[in-house]
Amino acid sequence: MNLPEEFTRRMKLLLEPEDFKAFIESYSDDKSYGLRINPLKIESQETLPFFLSPVPWAKEGFYAVPEEKPGRHALHEAGAYYIQEPSAMAVAALLAEPKALNVRQIFLNNDNKNTPDDNATIFTEGTPPKVCDLCAAPGGKSTQIAGMLGNKGLLVSNEIFPQRAKILSQNIERLGVPNAVVCNETPENMAKFFPCFFDKIVVDAPCSGEGMFRKDETAIKEWTPENVTLCAERQKSILAEAEKMLKPGGVLVYSTCTFAPAEDEEILLWFLRTYPDFHVEDYHDILSLDISDGNPDFISDEMKPLSDNEIQSIHGSLRLWPHKVRGEGHFAVRLKKQDREPPIQKKKKKSSGKNILSKSERKQFIDFISKFVSETNDYEDKRYEYFGDELYMVPEQMPELKGIKLVRAGLHIATKKKNRFEPAHAFAKYLKPDDVKQYYECSLEEAEKYLHGDVLQTSDERLSTSKGFILVCYNGLSLGWGKITNGTIKNHYPKGLRINY
Numbered sequence: 001m002n003l004p005e006e007f008t009r010r011m012k013l014l015l016e017p018e019d020f021k022a023f024i025e026s027y028s029d030d031k032s033y034g035l036r037i038n039p040l041k042i043e044s045q046e047t048l049p050f051f052l053s054p055v056p057w058a059k060e061g062f063y064a065v066p067e068e069k070p071g072r073h074a075l076h077e078a079g080a081y082y083i084q085e086p087s088a089m090a091v092a093a094l095l096a097e098p099k100a101l102n103v104r105q106i107f108l109n110n111d112n113k114n115t116p117d118d119n120a121t122i123f124t125e126g127t128p129p130k131v132c133d134l135c136a137a138p139g140g141k142s143t144q145i146a147g148m149l150g151n152k153g154l155l156v157s158n159e160i161f162p163q164r165a166k167i168l169s170q171n172i173e174r175l176g177v178p179n180a181v182v183c184n185e186t187p188e189n190m191a192k193f194f195p196c197f198f199d200k201i202v203v204d205a206p207c208s209g210e211g212m213f214r215k216d217e218t219a220i221k222e223w224t225p226e227n228v229t230l231c232a233e234r235q236k237s238i239l240a241e242a243e244k245m246l247k248p249g250g251v252l253v254y255s256t257c258t259f260a261p262a263e264d265e266e267i268l269l270w271f272l273r274t275y276p277d278f279h280v281e282d283y284h285d286i287l288s289l290d291i292s293d294g295n296p297d298f299i300s301d302e303m304k305p306l307s308d309n310e311i312q313s314i315h316g317s318l319r320l321w322p323h324k325v326r327g328e329g330h331f332a333v334r335l336k337k338q339d340r341e342p343p344i345q346k347k348k349k350k351s352s353g354k355n356i357l358s359k360s361e362r363k364q365f366i367d368f369i370s371k372f373v374s375e376t377n378d379y380e381d382k383r384y385e386y387f388g389d390e391l392y393m394v395p396e397q398m399p400e401l402k403g404i405k406l407v408r409a410g411l412h413i414a415t416k417k418k419n420r421f422e423p424a425h426a427f428a429k430y431l432k433p434d435d436v437k438q439y440y441e442c443s444l445e446e447a448e449k450y451l452h453g454d455v456l457q458t459s460d461e462r463l464s465t466s467k468g469f470i471l472v473c474y475n476g477l478s479l480g481w482g483k484i485t486n487g488t489i490k491n492h493y494p495k496g497l498r499i500n501y
């Protein structure tokens with residue numbers, strides 16, 4: 001691998017000789033590959049047909065074998081897991097509260113058996129939080145946060161680039177997340193719309209991508225010292241907007257996938273000096289793991305001298321090195337905002353009323369879903385809004401949606417067609433077999449046919465007289481809708497998502 005000369009020169013100056021040798025040699029190793037189970041869908045990795053070993057800093061995370069191709073399996077399309085580089089899983093893990101059961105204890109006490117309740121309690125206490133993933137595509141951190149929230153609270157995931165925002169939205173849909181809103185905005189517009197609003201924010205900032213060199217050769221070709229400087233300036237501007245969005249007492253996690261001190265320790269130092277009402281909460285207290293700290297010696301002379309408190313703060317940040325852990329490389333730090341009386345904000349309305357279901361439409365919708373959903377009580381008091389003919393179940397904590405560019409306004413639940421509704425694919429991904437009156441459990445072969453767009457035939461006597469919408473499932477997980485008549489299931493899997501196995 002031909003690493004940039006100036007990058008290699010800088011790393012040689014930063015690292016001790018033995019460390020530098022091991023660091024360079026790590027680029028000859030295979031890239032790290034992992035998956036993170038989705039606690040909204042499955043309780044344990046034991047239900048997956050792959051060879052997996054635990055990632056120490058994320059209780060839902062596991063190293064996987066790429067030759068087994070978990071990304072091409074029907075369980076992937078069913079939302080059972082998310083393919084994610086292992087070191088990236090540390091970022092969302094830093095949102096957990098220090099006094100919560102720590103990651104290592106969970107592994108030891110539960111023999112790696114994960115449950116949705118564990119994920120919810122490790123993350124939330126009292127009122128479910130409002131969380132923002134400000135630079136969210138393609139969705140690894142957002143879907144990890146969603147699993148930690150356990151269908152509670154509000155997740156706002158933002159991506160500035162429209163095509164990447166679409167991919168982000170698709171991944172949130174695939175994993176069956178009901179309480180996420182996807183925005184396609186600049187950080188500046190997000191800060192104007194959500195002033196002093198969020199309890200927790202993740203800024204996994206656009207960076208020079210040095211931690212991606214082993215994974216993506218394009219990152220090597222695009223790297224320049226000038227780009228490191230440009231990225232650092234962009235990171236400052238994004239953090240400045242994130243600070244405006246965070247409530248007093250809130251938590252901000254900043255991360256990059258680069259090794260450049262100008263984008264890591266020096267950004268942290270700049271932030272603490274610019275915003276003195278923040279302090280670092282040591283990553284050891286959150287993860288209960290001793291990996292690698294941020295290094296005060298990496299700070300350039302222009303920013304020195306450092307106070308004792310600044311040195312301690314930098315040591316509280318986390319560095320994942322490819323020669324020390326099974327991961328490509330990451331920097332992350334958890335920052336806590338001082339708790340004080342928040343500034344008075346003009347309270348946003350929940351909705352203008354313009355796009356809400358009328359009383360008659362709400363009754364029509366409930367009557368419609370009662371034909372295939374087992375229990376309608378959970379849907380009667382929800383907040384619904386139209387976007388064109390598309391009906392969304394909007395998270396209750398979300399303010400009025402006017403004035404912000406949206407890709408997904410919550411759970412896409414139905415499409416209105418003339419005088420009837422048709423259930424949305426996202427609604428199917430949210431539902432479980434027990435939630436519906438009729439479902440069909442596929443074999444793996446049938447699941448692959450369904451995902452390809454084929455019609456299914458069933459000889460199941462239980463379904464011999466069934467008609468209407470049916471939830472097509474594999475391994476107890478929903479794949480999407482079908483429409484059954486006389487044992488024939490017409491395929492309703494979206495054409496744009498169909499796969500050739």
